[in-house]
Amino acid sequence: MKNKLNLIGLGLILPVLLITIWEAAARFGLIESYLLPAPSTVVVSVVEMAQDGSLWTHVSITLYRVGAGFLIGTAAALLIGAAVGYFKQAERLLDPILQAFRSIPSLAWVPLFLLWMGIGEPSKVTLIAVGVFFPVYLNIVSGIQGVDRKLIEVGKVYNFNSLQLVRRIILPASLPSFLVGIRSGLGLGWMFVVAAELLGASEGLGYLLVLGQNTSSPELIIASIILFAGLGKGTDSLLKGIESRSLRWQDNLQNAK
Known part of the structure; x- marks a missing residue:
């Protein structure tokens, strides 16, 4: 427990230092407030949204979209990746077209999903699921195909x-490869939710980014970015904890610490 607290304290040194420098630069007029407001101003904006309840609405809808897209994308990647990794014929049949789809930029899917499913939740969740799918799929295939043949024998x-x-x-x-894949997939899920919410959303942290731009409110934009960072880090830490517990049987450098 003490080691964990020490690690957390060590990880907070750099963020606290940067925030302190940022606040001091804003206070002494070294940076313009309309470009980069002080951290205290951003905190006030977040507190005001929390008090009127809008913050929890935006956070919850974004968490729902990421969670739903993550589960759907991971489930699809698990099924298809297991088949491709285990069966040679499935790899020859499915992998070429999936690799071609993987090269398509995320924003290129947006017009098509909006045309097919409208601006509601299905199009947003589907876009996130596409982003989650590919890193999980690649890691599952790599993990299965990388199993030592001697173990099979x-x-x-x-x-x-x-x-x-x-x-x-x-x-x-x-x-191990699968768990790394789902962490990578979750990270891309947070990136894809921004693309999903920038177009056709009336709620969510991505919507707050657009609102801050349209109303010339940099503190709202920065608050949204910080919330994205905090939520992304929190969910990744949760998966990292699951990964550590699941792989305690491994005799590696990480478990030796």
């Missing part, structure tokens, strides 16, 4: 059937 020596091979050898061996 050992399983066959013990007369494991296909289900036992997957459950007792392939899944544990590919788990």
Whole structure:
């Protein structure tokens, strides 16, 4: 527990230092307030939104969109990635077109999803799911195909059937890669939600960015960016904790600390 607190304290040194310098520069007029308001001004803006309830509305709808898109994208990547990684014919059939789709920029999907599904939640969640899908898919395929063939041979020596091979050898061996993939996917989910909310949204942190731009309120823009950063870091820390607990059996440098 003490080590964890020490690590948290160490990680806060740089952010606190930067915020202190930023506040001092704003106070002494070294930076223009209409370009970069002081951190205290941003905090006041966040507190006012929290008091009138609008902050919780924007945060909750953004969390819902990211969560729904993350679950859908991860589930699809798990099913397709497992098939592509395990079956050679599935790889030959599906991987070329998926790699082509992966090269399409995120914003290129926006007009098509708006045309198909309108400006409601389905188009936004689908866009986020697309962003989450590819890093999870790539890591699952890489993890499965990277399983040591000697382990598979050992399983066959013990007369494991296909289900036992997957459950007792392939899944544990590919788990580290899969967990890295879902962390990468979640990070892209937070990026894609900005694209989703910049177009056709009336609620959410991305909408606050547009509102701040349209009303010339830099404190609103910066507050939205900081909230994105905080929520993204919080959700990533949650997944990192799950990753650490799931991989305690590994004899690696991380577990040696």
